[in-house]
Amino acid sequence: MSSGPQTRNQHAVDAEIDHITLSVGDARARAAEYVERYGFEVIAAGETPEFTAVAVGQRDTVLLLLQGLTDDHPSTLFTARHGDGVSDIALRVATPDPTVLQAFGDVTHSFVSRPAGAPWSLPGIAPVRTEGTTETAATSAPATRHLLRVDHIAVCLETGELDGTVEFYRRTLGWEVVFEEDIHVGAQAMQSKVVQSPNAGVTLTLLQPMSGAVPGQIDDFLKKHGGGGVQHLAFAVPNIVDAVAELGGSGVRFLSTPDTYYEDLHERLGSSGYAVAELRKHSVLADRDHDGELFQIFTRSEHPRRTLFMEIIERRGATTFGSNNIRKLYEAVERQDLA
Known part of the structure; x- marks a missing residue:
C-alpha cells in the first residue's frame, strides 16, 4: 500500500466521489447496459491507441467504463486478473493532486479537481452531447433516473x-x-x-x-x-x-x-x-x-x-x-x- 506524499498526513481530506472506474473487456457494451437498465446517460467518451472509454452519469454519480487496448494497459492487466470490476475510486478534492494511491487489492484512488458545473471530462475523454449516440452506447436514458x-x-x-x-x-x-x-x-x-x-x-x-x-x-x-x-x-x-x-x-x-x-x-x-x-x-x-x-x-x-x-x-x-x-x-x- 502506498502512503502517498507526507503532506497528506497533516490534515483530514474532505472528498466526494468524482467517478468510479470499472475496468472492463467491452466499454461500449457495458455502458449500454447501465444506460438501458439503470437509467444512466453517456456524458463523455474517448478512444486512443491505448484505451476505449465511455463515461455514464446520473445526477451525482459517474461510472467510467475503461477498456484497455494494449497488453500492458492497467485495465487490460486488471481484467486479466479479476474480470470486469472497480479498479479506481476517483476522489474529487479542492486542490489538484497527481498522486495515485494504492488502496486495497488492485484498486487505487486518483484525485480530481474540477470547477463546479463544468462538463465532465478527463484527458483523452471528452464530453458527449446528449442527443445522438456513441456507436452501441446510447447517450440518453430510457428509464426514470431513480439513483441519487x-x-x-x-x-x-x-x-x-x-x-x-x-x-x-x-x-x-x-x-x-x-x-x-x-x-x-x-x-x-x-x-x-x-x-x-x-x-x-x-x-x-x-x-x-x-x-x-x-x-x-x-x-x-x-x-x-x-x-x-x-x-x-x-x-x-x-x-x-x-x-x-x-x-x-x-x-x-x-x-x-x-x-x-x-x-x-x-x-x-x-x-x-x-x-x-x-x-x-x-x-x-x-x-x-x-x-x-x-x-x-x-x-x-x-x-x-x-x-x-x-x-x-x-x-x-x-x-x-x-x-x-x-x-x-x-x-x-x-x-x-x-x-
Missing part, C-alpha cells in the same frame, strides 16, 4: 487486512472509522469497519472474514475475484418500491427474498414507511436503527465470476448498513428449507 448518489462502496478484504486498511485511510487521508461490528450468520462470521471522509462524501464499508469461521460470501468473493476488491456499489434512491419496480422492468435482476423473512417483520420494525405487503412483493429488506429506517435490495450478479453486484438503498434517517437483514435473511432461508 453512491451511498457506500462495499470492499472485501483478506483475513488480517482490515486493521491495516483502516490505518492506511487514517494515515494518508485522515479518514476515521464511523461504525464497526462483528456479524455472525450461523457458523459464518465477518468483521466490518466503515471509514468515511470528514464531510461524509465518501463511505467505504470494509469487510473481512473472521478467522476460524465457516467460509461464507466474503471468502467466496475473494476466491472468485482473486483477492481483495469492491464487492458492490450501493446507490441511494428516494423511493425504493418505485425504483425496484422500474429498474426490474428495465432488466435489472434482483435477489428474491423468501416469504418467511416477512412473517415477523411488522413485529420487528413496528410502524413502517411501507406496508409489509409492498416490501414482500418487491423482495425489499427492511431494518431499523436508533436513527430511523433503512430499506435495501441487492441485484443478482451478472458478472461471469459472480463477484460484482449492486445494492439499491433508501434511508429514512438510518445511519447503519442493514446487518440485521443479513441475519434475518439467513434465518428466513433456513425456515424455508425446513418447511
Whole structure:
C-alpha cells in the first residue's frame, strides 16, 4: 500500500466521489447496459491507441467504463486478473493532486479537481452531447433516473487486512472509522469497519472474514475475484418500491427474498414507511436503527465470476448498513428449507 506524499498526513481530506472506474473487456457494451437498465446517460467518451472509454452519469454519480487496448494497459492487466470490476475510486478534492494511491487489492484512488458545473471530462475523454449516440452506447436514458448518489462502496478484504486498511485511510487521508461490528450468520462470521471522509462524501464499508469461521460470501468473493476488491456499489434512491419496480422492468435482476423473512417483520420494525405487503412483493429488506429506517435490495450478479453486484438503498434517517437483514435473511432461508 502506498502512503502517498507526507503532506497528506497533516490534515483530514474532505472528498466526494468524482467517478468510479470499472475496468472492463467491452466499454461500449457495458455502458449500454447501465444506460438501458439503470437509467444512466453517456456524458463523455474517448478512444486512443491505448484505451476505449465511455463515461455514464446520473445526477451525482459517474461510472467510467475503461477498456484497455494494449497488453500492458492497467485495465487490460486488471481484467486479466479479476474480470470486469472497480479498479479506481476517483476522489474529487479542492486542490489538484497527481498522486495515485494504492488502496486495497488492485484498486487505487486518483484525485480530481474540477470547477463546479463544468462538463465532465478527463484527458483523452471528452464530453458527449446528449442527443445522438456513441456507436452501441446510447447517450440518453430510457428509464426514470431513480439513483441519487453512491451511498457506500462495499470492499472485501483478506483475513488480517482490515486493521491495516483502516490505518492506511487514517494515515494518508485522515479518514476515521464511523461504525464497526462483528456479524455472525450461523457458523459464518465477518468483521466490518466503515471509514468515511470528514464531510461524509465518501463511505467505504470494509469487510473481512473472521478467522476460524465457516467460509461464507466474503471468502467466496475473494476466491472468485482473486483477492481483495469492491464487492458492490450501493446507490441511494428516494423511493425504493418505485425504483425496484422500474429498474426490474428495465432488466435489472434482483435477489428474491423468501416469504418467511416477512412473517415477523411488522413485529420487528413496528410502524413502517411501507406496508409489509409492498416490501414482500418487491423482495425489499427492511431494518431499523436508533436513527430511523433503512430499506435495501441487492441485484443478482451478472458478472461471469459472480463477484460484482449492486445494492439499491433508501434511508429514512438510518445511519447503519442493514446487518440485521443479513441475519434475518439467513434465518428466513433456513425456515424455508425446513418447511
